[in-house]
Amino acid sequence: MAKTDQTDIVLLTLPGNEAQAEALATRLNCNAAPVLLHTFPDGETLVTVPEGLQNRCVILVCTLDHPDSKLAPLLFAADAARELGARKVGLVAPYLAYMRQDIRFAPGQAVSSRTFAAVLSRHIDFLATVDPHLHRNHALDPLFKLPCAAVAAAPAIADWIAQAVPKPLLIGPDSESEQWIAAVAKRLGAPYLVLEKTRRGDRDVSVSEIDAGAWAQHTPVLLDDILSTARTMIAAVQRLREAGLAAPICIAVHPILSGDALPSLMAAGAASIVSCNTIAHSSNAIDVMPLIAGALRSLCQLPN
Numbered sequence: 001m002a003k004t005d006q007t008d009i010v011l012l013t014l015p016g017n018e019a020q021a022e023a024l025a026t027r028l029n030c031n032a033a034p035v036l037l038h039t040f041p042d043g044e045t046l047v048t049v050p051e052g053l054q055n056r057c058v059i060l061v062c063t064l065d066h067p068d069s070k071l072a073p074l075l076f077a078a079d080a081a082r083e084l085g086a087r088k089v090g091l092v093a094p095y096l097a098y099m100r101q102d103i104r105f106a107p108g109q110a111v112s113s114r115t116f117a118a119v120l121s122r123h124i125d126f127l128a129t130v131d132p133h134l135h136r137n138h139a140l141d142p143l144f145k146l147p148c149a150a151v152a153a154a155p156a157i158a159d160w161i162a163q164a165v166p167k168p169l170l171i172g173p174d175s176e177s178e179q180w181i182a183a184v185a186k187r188l189g190a191p192y193l194v195l196e197k198t199r200r201g202d203r204d205v206s207v208s209e210i211d212a213g214a215w216a217q218h219t220p221v222l223l224d225d226i227l228s229t230a231r232t233m234i235a236a237v238q239r240l241r242e243a244g245l246a247a248p249i250c251i252a253v254h255p256i257l258s259g260d261a262l263p264s265l266m267a268a269g270a271a272s273i274v275s276c277n278t279i280a281h282s283s284n285a286i287d288v289m290p291l292i293a294g295a296l297r298s299l300c301q302l303p304n
């Protein structure tokens with residue numbers, strides 16, 4: 001199969017993803033152009049993609065927090081690009097939505113992750129994302145019927161901690177977080193603890209107690225994939241403070257930070273809140289775009 005020429009790629013940027021798309025364009029030595037959206041008085045969206053897509057490998061850049069309003073324009077853009085001659089249409093969604101609704105937790109519920117993945121799979125040829133929440137599915141492959149790259153943010157997080165945090169103690173708020181905590185701790189050569197979480201509702205979360213024991217001289221670093229209401233992180237911060245540990249640095253891969261999450265987490269006793277730039281937010285301090293660019297090089301068969 002012929003290798004892809006780097007200039008053959010064009011990034012199409014959905015609104016709100018400009019910084020990420022520019023960073024990727026620089027890394028991939030290609031152009032990024034905006035997808036224009038116009039909302040009609042009836043609430044429908046008109047999507048306009050740029051000219052010159054014939055025989056190009058088009059990569060849409062659209063993180064998928066608050067996904068319901070983003071999905072229709074994204075699908076319209078993907079189909080428009082293909083109809084206007086794109087040879088391939090891929091998607092970079094640094095945050096991939098709906099992965100938490102991966103089973104029917106109660107009778108009658110939709111298994112949204114399955115439908116969401118099936119819909120996207122019908123419109124795109126490949127997908128790159130960062131640490132998708134695969135608690136029970138474990139991999140993207142069975143969900144998405146296309147080539148996928150699930151980039152691990154752990155190396156970037158570990159590198160940030162190494163230069164910013166003296167004597168870190170990594171703490172994960174639930175068993176699901178152990179995969180990220182262990183990877184970051186290993187790269188740092190740092191100790192880690194994993195708590196047990198009980199979720200009773202959207203904003204009703206508790207975590208197990210901590211035995212502060214040997215850790216009084218360490219800087220606690222709480223790390224989780226998603227920070228949405230922050231109730232998980234808040235419960236963990238409270239346990240740390242009860243145990244007499246220092247105020248923790250809270251790190252999230254995906255800073256959704258709904259509603260009052262940010263001030264509530266600070267009020268609970270976080271020392272600071274730091275995130276990866278999978279979703280544009282003032283807490284972004286850890287750049288995962290180089291890792292995504294690397295994944296795109298593989299997916300698009302570009303030379304390193």
Ligand SMILES: O=P(O)(O)OC[C@H]1O[C@H](OP(=O)(O)OP(=O)(O)O)[C@H](O)[C@@H]1O
Nearest residue numbers: 100135176199226227228229230231232
């Ligand atoms: O900021 P919050 O609103 O607390 O949401 C974030 C938490 O939710 C997710 O896990 P979840 O509780 O959905 O559990 P799961 O791993 O069983 O899907 C995620 O891994 C975080 O721990």
